[in-house]
Each structure stands twice: as structure tokens, then as C-alpha cells.
Amino acid sequence: MMTVSKIIGARRETLAGEVRSEIERWILAGELEPGQKLNEVALANVMGVSRGTVREAIRSLADSGLIVLVANRGAFVHQLTVDDICNLYDLRGAIFAMGCAAVARRMAGEWDEALIAALQKNLEDMRKAYDRDDRPAYYDLNIAFHDMILAGAQNPKAKGVYDGLVKEMHLFRRRGLSVSPNIAQSINEHANIVAAIAAGDSGAARRAATHHVESGLDRFLKTLSDGSTAEEHPKSDIARSN
Amino acid sequence: MMTVSKIIGARRETLAGEVRSEIERWILAGELEPGQKLNEVALANVMGVSRGTVREAIRSLADSGLIVLVANRGAFVHQLTVDDICNLYDLRGAIFAMGCAAVARRMAGEWDEALIAALQKNLEDMRKAYDRDDRPAYYDLNIAFHDMILAGAQNPKAKGVYDGLVKEMHLFRRRGLSVSPNIAQSINEHANIVAAIAAGDSGAARRAATHHVESGLDRFLKTLSDGSTAEEHPKSDIARSN
DNA sequence: TAAATGTTAAATGTTGACAAAATGAGGCAA
DNA sequence: TTGCCTCATTTTGTCAACATTTAACATTTA
Missing domain, CATH: 1.20.120.530 (GntR ligand-binding domain-like)
Known part of the structure; x- marks a missing residue:
């Protein structure tokens, strides 16, 4: 299973932190489009980590405003009006x-x-x-x-x-x-x-x-x-x- | 085991959200003092939820600035200079x-x-x-x-x-x-x-x-x-x- | 005695499994 | 056909267990 490609120069602090940075990069690069839903298991599989870790990363990004959370429905890339x-x-x-x-x-x-x-x-x-x-x-x-x-x-x-x-x-x-x-x-x-x-x-x-x-x-x-x-x-x- | 006392007027969205609000209240009320360490298992026991839920709440509060995280060491109530x-x-x-x-x-x-x-x-x-x-x-x-x-x-x-x-x-x-x-x-x-x-x-x-x-x-x-x-x-x- | 090292206990980081909720397909009646 | 209900599937919410790191203590050695 493919593991998350080596993060640039950042010595690993926590896995969730790396995942967070990676997802943030995807969002800012437009690989994840505004409005798109973030599927926890899909991301976990792609990045080769557990769902809990992805979940933690997503929550963190939500607090920063890049992602919108809806209870029991999931996370979406923030779509700005x-x-x-x-x-x-x-x-x-x-x-x-x-x-x-x-x-x-x-x-x-x-x-x-x-x-x-x-x-x-x-x-x-x-x-x-x-x-x-x-x-x-x-x-x-x-x-x-x-x-x-x-x-x-x-x-x-x-x-x-x-x-x-x-x-x-x-x-x-x-x-x-x-x-x-x-x-x-x-x-x-x-x-x-x-x-x-x-x-x-x-x-x-x-x-x-x-x-x-x-x-x-x-x-x-x-x-x-x-x-x-x-x-x-x-x-x-x-x-x-x- | 004592469960978290009924949150005031907040209909429950997610458990982690309630826990977050409760911890935030404790911090703002001074029951958790600046600089004090937040122990995940202790909080989980007190509030009657799992450690993962407490963890999620703590991460969220960290992003808001009320808490400082140190990798592999834990969470501390932010102590302002x-x-x-x-x-x-x-x-x-x-x-x-x-x-x-x-x-x-x-x-x-x-x-x-x-x-x-x-x-x-x-x-x-x-x-x-x-x-x-x-x-x-x-x-x-x-x-x-x-x-x-x-x-x-x-x-x-x-x-x-x-x-x-x-x-x-x-x-x-x-x-x-x-x-x-x-x-x-x-x-x-x-x-x-x-x-x-x-x-x-x-x-x-x-x-x-x-x-x-x-x-x-x-x-x-x-x-x-x-x-x-x-x-x-x-x-x-x-x-x-x- | 004091510094350095080995050992152990406790806390955090991570994972996989179970429970509950939401989505979507299909069937049934009007 | 349209609208609504039911049920299966998917996805999220929560939990308990395992792995790793840290901190404290005991031991050794200069």
C-alpha cells in the first residue's frame, strides 16, 4: 500500500499533522475542489493511514476555515460566496x-x-x-x-x-x-x-x-x-x- | 459512571462538540488554570466518554488558541504572557x-x-x-x-x-x-x-x-x-x- | 557525590472494530 | 408518472486495544 510521499523538509511531528498538511496542499492546489466532499475512508486508503488519523486532520483544517463540517454528513471543502x-x-x-x-x-x-x-x-x-x-x-x-x-x-x-x-x-x-x-x-x-x-x-x-x-x-x-x-x-x- | 451533566440549551450535535464546550467552559471559568496539563484519560473518565472523543475536543480547542499542544507530551491550557x-x-x-x-x-x-x-x-x-x-x-x-x-x-x-x-x-x-x-x-x-x-x-x-x-x-x-x-x-x- | 545510563510506569499516537445515522434504490399505491 | 415508504448500503460517530514516546526512578560508574 502506498504510503504518504515524504514530506518536504519537515521531520515528522505526528502523522496526523503530516496528513493535515497534505490535505491542505491538495485543497490549495485545487486538486480538491470547493464544495467537494472529503471521504474519510477514501483519504485514509490513499494516504495509507487509519481513518482516525484522517479524521483528526480534517477536524483541524475545519477549524482553520478551509473545510466546513456538517454533523453526521461529513466534511466539505469550503465554497466561498x-x-x-x-x-x-x-x-x-x-x-x-x-x-x-x-x-x-x-x-x-x-x-x-x-x-x-x-x-x-x-x-x-x-x-x-x-x-x-x-x-x-x-x-x-x-x-x-x-x-x-x-x-x-x-x-x-x-x-x-x-x-x-x-x-x-x-x-x-x-x-x-x-x-x-x-x-x-x-x-x-x-x-x-x-x-x-x-x-x-x-x-x-x-x-x-x-x-x-x-x-x-x-x-x-x-x-x-x-x-x-x-x-x-x-x-x-x-x-x-x- | 457519571455522565457529562446536561449541557445548558445546546441540543446535541456530536459528543465531541459537547465535550469541547464543557472543557472550554472549565478553562474560561478558571477551573482549569493556565499552564495546567490536560490528561486525556482523566478527562475521559470524568466526563464518561472515550479518550478519542476527548482527544478530538482538545485538538479543536487547540486550533482556537485556548490550548497549546506539544507533540508526544500533551495539551496545556494556554498561558499568556x-x-x-x-x-x-x-x-x-x-x-x-x-x-x-x-x-x-x-x-x-x-x-x-x-x-x-x-x-x-x-x-x-x-x-x-x-x-x-x-x-x-x-x-x-x-x-x-x-x-x-x-x-x-x-x-x-x-x-x-x-x-x-x-x-x-x-x-x-x-x-x-x-x-x-x-x-x-x-x-x-x-x-x-x-x-x-x-x-x-x-x-x-x-x-x-x-x-x-x-x-x-x-x-x-x-x-x-x-x-x-x-x-x-x-x-x-x-x-x-x- | 554527581553525572550518566538502564529500567519501568504512564501518557500520548495510531489503529481497527462496532454502533448509529444518512443516503439512495426499489417497490407500492394514488 | 408522481409521491412516499421501506430497506440495504454507505458513511460518520464512538469506543477499546495496541504501539510508541516520554518522564521518573533506580543503578552504575567516575
Whole structure:
């Protein structure tokens, strides 16, 4: 019987933890589609572990929001509605703004040259990516930018929630919906945030971040209303059972 | 063998869910102290269920932050450091501010007379409680105020995270630390928030909320530095294993 | 005496089996 | 045909037993 392929660099903590990571990867990679039902025995067989272990992994993922549980019916990959996405966007933005404020506040206390340098390098790399119209590079740099801020805020709990939200938002994919961000504007907004942080002005950092988040949501909603055709979004979280 | 006493009003969904609620209640009530180890067999015996069920409940609570898991060693009630509390305070405040902004935004769209009336009644009740120096009533009203805002924001995910944070913050209790809020100031800040919401000004609501949260944290830290004696706070999350 | 090592008891990690609930197919009557 | 009921099958919920790891104690040795 095939055993779960060697997990990357992670020394084994518990089997259930490995199974959890594996299922999470499948979900985020889209191999398990939103709305799809997770069959405990099937997963147990595929991964070569017992059902109880799979069960434990599924429960854990449910608490993180990637999976929805229904008593006596089972587990389903969370299917996000447009409303859900907007809510997640709001929440993620609020945490990001808090992170920016926290970094700025910390910077006002003791200067962290390394972080500022890293943020400015990120800005510079982004401008280069913009010049050569390199979208993939921009995406990665954008994620790195937000990660650096959250890590710099030195608030592990907030970073944990934030990362969870980012994962959950990955669940939302609409056929043919290509988000084309306004890279130039985004870079300017990032620059404003970095400036406020470097100035140690937490209020300004929060405002700049809030503005960045709001304009991002506006662009997203615009793309959505442009791209979405007659096809309506599902009202139920567990519409499709396979 | 004694079975778990009838859960209050909760119709039974799953046994593990009941066990989870029961353990959570014990933790929040302080019957299980921060740092204390949770023994699976002992809990299973006390509650009259199998160890696997207790295990499932514990894992679920761990994901919510009330419990810390250590592989092959077990589960411990999360013991918060002062830093943890500050981080939770920041995060909770950010979500609250977002909630205020969301409510105001919604109010600008379609007027919700019932919510405004409820908020103003809460303010009025708070003033009365202040006049007769009724602290317990103030506490309840304060919690109700924040709950109403979060519920009014119509962002279930945010409300879920917020409620989780509130529970987690309950874990922090210091011997002889009596938080004496500035009720008068707090009421004024609440009034500002309500006014911004009623005006449908999401930016003003966010600012008022942020200000409220920050001054609340300041008061808390002040109380902390006044009340804390030589006794130092634990650096490790799982210092005491019992 | 104190550090290191071997041994034992207890707790957690994992599994397979049984019980209860939900789904779906088939038959029967209107 | 349509609607409803019954029953078999599938799937989840719960439990008890086995395997592995950890922690504490006893023993040995420098």
C-alpha cells in the first residue's frame, strides 16, 4: 500500500499533522475542489493511514476555515460566496493595517535598518518588474511585501490569523476571472506605507494601509462585476457534494 | 459512571462538540488554570466518554488558541504572557475598528433604525450604570456594545475570530489585578463611535474605534504597571506542567 | 557525590472494530 | 408518472486495544 510521499523538509511531528498538511496542499492546489466532499475512508486508503488519523486532520483544517463540517454528513471543502470573499478581504485588510501601524510604532522606538532596507528593496524590485511587465514577479513581490510587514509587526497571533485568511481566500477561484491589478498605483501605495513606517508614524501607516486595502478591494470588485457573466454565485456553502 | 451533566440549551450535535464546550467552559471559568496539563484519560473518565472523543475536543480547542499542544507530551491550557495580551489587544482592536467601519458603511446604504436604537439604548443604560456606580452592569453593557457592533457588521468570519480572541484574552488573569476602567471616558468614546455610525461615515467610525481601543490599551498597561509587583510574568507558554 | 545510563510506569499516537445515522434504490399505491 | 415508504448500503460517530514516546526512578560508574 502506498504510503504518504515524504514530506518536504519537515521531520515528522505526528502523522496526523503530516496528513493535515497534505490535505491542505491538495485543497490549495485545487486538486480538491470547493464544495467537494472529503471521504474519510477514501483519504485514509490513499494516504495509507487509519481513518482516525484522517479524521483528526480534517477536524483541524475545519477549524482553520478551509473545510466546513456538517454533523453526521461529513466534511466539505469550503465554497466561498462573493460575500464571503468581501468579508475576508475586509478582515485581512484590517489586520494588515494593524500590522503596518505596529511596525511603524516599533520603528519609532528602535530603528530597524534591516527591515526598512528590505522593504525598499522590495519596492525597487517591484518597479523593475513593472518596467518589464513581469506579472508573476509582481505577484511574488506583493506577497513578500505583506509578509514582511506582518512578520515585522512581531505579533505571531496576528500573523497566524492573517496567513489563515490568505489561504482561505485562495479557495475563491472563478472560471476566467483574471485579476489585473493596477501595478503602478499599488506600488505608489506601498511606497506611502513604507514612508510612514520609516517615519515612525503609526497613524499615517495605518491610514496608508487602509487606503491601499480599500482601493484593492474596489479593483477586485470591479474586475468581478466586469468578468462575471449571467452565472450566479452559489448561495450555499456546500452546494455541490461531488 | 457519571455522565457529562446536561449541557445548558445546546441540543446535541456530536459528543465531541459537547465535550469541547464543557472543557472550554472549565478553562474560561478558571477551573482549569493556565499552564495546567490536560490528561486525556482523566478527562475521559470524568466526563464518561472515550479518550478519542476527548482527544478530538482538545485538538479543536487547540486550533482556537485556548490550548497549546506539544507533540508526544500533551495539551496545556494556554498561558499568556504580557506580550501575548498586548498582541491580542491590538488584533482585537483592529477587528473592532473594521467592524465599526463596516457598520457605518452599511448604514450609509440602508438605514437600520433598530441597530441605532439598540446602540443608543446601550449608551443610555451605561450612563445610568455609571451614575449608580454599578460596575458589573457596565461590564455586561460594554461586552454587549462590542457584540452588537460586530454582529451589525455582518461579517461572520470576523465575528468568529473576534469572539475567539475575547475568549483567549480571558485566560489572562493576574492575582490582585483589578482593572478599573475610566467609565466616563469610555462612554464618551462609545458615543463618538455611535455618532459616526449613525452619520454613515465609515472613516470617522474607524478612527473613533481606533482611538477607543488605543486608550483602552493604555489604561490596561497603566493598571498593569501599577499593580504588578516584583512577581515577573512567565516567559514560556507551558512553564508549569503541574 | 554527581553525572550518566538502564529500567519501568504512564501518557500520548495510531489503529481497527462496532454502533448509529444518512443516503439512495426499489417497490407500492394514488 | 408522481409521491412516499421501506430497506440495504454507505458513511460518520464512538469506543477499546495496541504501539510508541516520554518522564521518573533506580543503578552504575567516575
